[in-house]
Amino acid sequence: MTRVHNFNAGPAALPLPALERARDELVDFQGTGMSIMEHSHRGKTYEAVHHEAGALLRTLLGISDDYAVLFLQGGASQQFAMVPMNLLRPDQSADYVLTGVWSEKALSEAKLVGKARTAATTAVDGRYTRVPKQSELELDPAAAYVHLTSNNTIFGTQWPAFPSTGEVPAVCDMSSDILSRRFDVSRFGLIYAGAQKNLGPSGLVVVIVRKDLVAAGRKDIPKIFRYATHAENDSLYNTPPTFAIYLLRNVLLWTESLGGLAAIEEQNRKKGELLYGAIDRLASFYRCPVERESRSLMNVVYRLPSEELEAKFVSEATKAGLVGLKGHRSVGGIRASLYNAVSLEDVSALVSFMESFAAKNG
């Protein structure tokens, strides 16, 4: 069995130990004579996994008891709607900071629910090459919340540090960089993250939300969409995606075994230095369109001298076992996603390939 170097943007590479564990116990979980998928979500066996996943996430991210940790379905895309449905009252407005396609989608869903405005945007001709400075945010001090996107998978930008939102709760879509670096959860009112980058498989979204915001949430929406419903029922109001939560547990155990977020952050910094270093060193051939201060450590986007060369690069890389390097269809170019499960060795292999490709085609 040969595993490839997987640079997919999501669903993406998962840690091999987490997958191997799932394989080894797939038809008989811990001697129970059935798969974890076949266990009742109301039984002790599954509940232990469910609670372990929540406890590991609390420890790894340093989440205090002021927050509920919810395991929901529908991905970040459903949170684009659920956030305003819960937190935006008819007499209020919400602020959105636009830094890419996903924040634009979040804003347009919010506008179908209530009043929402753009508090900042760094778009130039529909493209984003940086996140805004604090001074560029035109925040409404009466806003229900300020919505941010921590990392932008398509344009390859990331907030190096999070801006202040004053007294207004910050809501942050961290789908593509949660668990990749240390940050202070207590600066946020609500954090959501689709699992399929650093947390696990698709089909699961984690919501970390301050309990006072849960309690103040709107009650005139269907029960299934209220954060309160899920918080009161420990994410067991309806049947959760049990296998996805089990895999999250496996991934979190692996994350912990590496040394937690400080160790992961250090490894991600090294991976970024290696790849951006190669792009900058081979600047006559590769070019990163993102401003240096906003460069993402999760999604490294770069261009080659022509679209023809980009197509050739992707094709030859795939043959060499380096997959998932094609940029998003809306922007083209190359994109290497360096989520936690992508190793320094994977990045080294990519850099070697890039050096060789530039030498042959430059």
Place this chain on the structure above:
Amino acid sequence: MTRVHNFNAGPAALPLPALERARDELVDFQGTGMSIMEHSHRGKTYEAVHHEAGALLRTLLGISDDYAVLFLQGGASQQFAMVPMNLLRPDQSADYVLTGVWSEKALSEAKLVGKARTAATTAVDGRYTRVPKQSELELDPAAAYVHLTSNNTIFGTQWPAFPSTGEVPAVCDMSSDILSRRFDVSRFGLIYAGAQKNLGPSGLVVVIVRKDLVAAGRKDIPKIFRYATHAENDSLYNTPPTFAIYLLRNVLLWTESLGGLAAIEEQNRKKGELLYGAIDRLASFYRCPVERESRSLMNVVYRLPSEELEAKFVSEATKAGLVGLKGHRSVGGIRASLYNAVSLEDVSALVSFMESFAAKNG
């Protein structure tokens, strides 16, 4: 490895060949060097699985091109809200036929969205022991739709044949008996089914909906909740639960290999005869509270002479490798769920245990 006899109500037993296949290719799907979970949902490898699952479902259920088949998240509980959000206009009312806890929940979510009324109920003191007769339905001919629940997991009832709803589209929650017997899809406007009984793992809900109802659906709701969004994007608008859909594919291949729905129906009929036959034969000890015509072939509920004996029954059965037999906490008693992956041999083992237990304790 010893597999137990799994009578869980859902998540429930899955066919061993479907699980073994998942295990064997978990870390390397078809020589691609990665798990199916690590593949992009926009890539050819995953898309082939996605389309195969849809095509198999169309073939097995005989779904015509007049219907869209959608793979969504949030389970049947989310459909309780999405159905009225899409299909119920402010000037309309919807009819609900109450046959158990799940239809009650569907009605109460609908009431948070728009106008909905009870068209029939068979509840007596909060309990249901049968489904209504056609003559008991007080249908509103102007209703947006009539909502039915085909099988009731908690009370162990099932419609032996579906009632007529006239010109009004029938919407049916088939979570707990889809794929268990033949039926005419064209009699329904919309069918939904959480996967975790006969289709696959939890975290996936299948929606089969007439295309004219999709087109007429409301547009003033968030895009993520519109059936039209998912129909137009082949259930790839946002990242689908790829591993759950892959497992659905495996389960459907197994279903097909058995001979499709006619063969499955025949097997389910035999399983039901065997278990209900034992209950009726041992009538001095076991008692099924459900009226004969409404007895479910999926969830067989029965009582013992006392709650103490019921607790002893569950405990000794578990030790004998017969698991998941405890009735729902809201009604007590015994419940044996006989979904498709439960074999005639599993049911025989249960009947032998019941005979022996009655002889010792009767």
